[in-house]
Amino acid sequence: MFHVVYASSALQPFSKPELQALLEHARKKNAKLGLTGMLLYKDGNFMQVLEGEKEAVMKLAAIIERDPRHKGVLILLRGTSEEHLFPNWTMGFRDLADDNAAKTPGYNDFMNTPLTDGEFSRDPNRCMKLLRLFKKNM
Numbered sequence: 729m730f731h732v733v734y735a736s737s738a739l740q741p742f743s744k745p746e747l748q749a750l751l752e753h754a755r756k757k758n759a760k761l762g763l764t765g766m767l768l769y770k771d772g773n774f775m776q777v778l779e780g781e782k783e784a785v786m787k788l789a790a791i792i793e794r795d796p797r798h799k800g801v802l803i804l805l806r807g808t809s810e811e812h813l814f815p816n817w818t819m820g821f822r823d824l825a826d827d828n829a830a831k832t833p834g835y836n837d838f839m840n841t842p843l844t845d846g847e848f849s850r851d852p853n854r855c856m857k858l859l860r861l862f863k864k865n866m
């Protein structure tokens with residue numbers, strides 16, 4: 729199973745209905761492509777993991793990178809794993825600005841860190857740790 733993780737910044741902050749529309753479309757398309765993953769959004773920044781068959785992941789990642797609704801796409805991680813890291817979601821989603829995200833055990837460590845912060849590109853384990861927090865607590 730191949731996965732890629734990136735961070736990016738929205739050109740303009742997404743409203744809840746805009747995020748909902750993006751997700752609805754993404755989930756339908758990911759299901760068709762056999763892809764899974766998770767999208768985090770916080771204060772205008774995204775972090776997303778996409779996983780599945782390598783060619784399909786790379787192709788979609790290239791499409792997403794060209795999406796004019798965001799910029800500064802920075803690949804944080806690329807790799808393979810024995811199994812799906814996020815098997816149950818065509819695209820899990822959390823808005824980390826929501827109150828309940830703050831209650832997620834372990835999130836304290838990340839609360840003041842923008843998703844595009846250099847700490848994630850410097851240390852890919854940090855972004856996996858963040859993604860796993862929300863995998864456990866969806």
Ligand SMILES: Cc1cc2nc3c(=O)[nH]c(=O)nc-3n(C[C@H](O)[C@H](O)[C@H](O)COP(=O)(O)O)c2cc1C
Nearest residue numbers: 753754755757758774776791792793795797798819
């Ligand atoms: C932050 C972000 C995440 C996205 N994630 C996905 C995704 O997981 N799957 C997907 O199909 N499209 C995703 N998109 C949308 C794609 O960029 C693109 O608009 C869409 O795949 C085009 O779908 P179409 O082939 O039906 O026109 C995302 C866009 C943004 C800005």
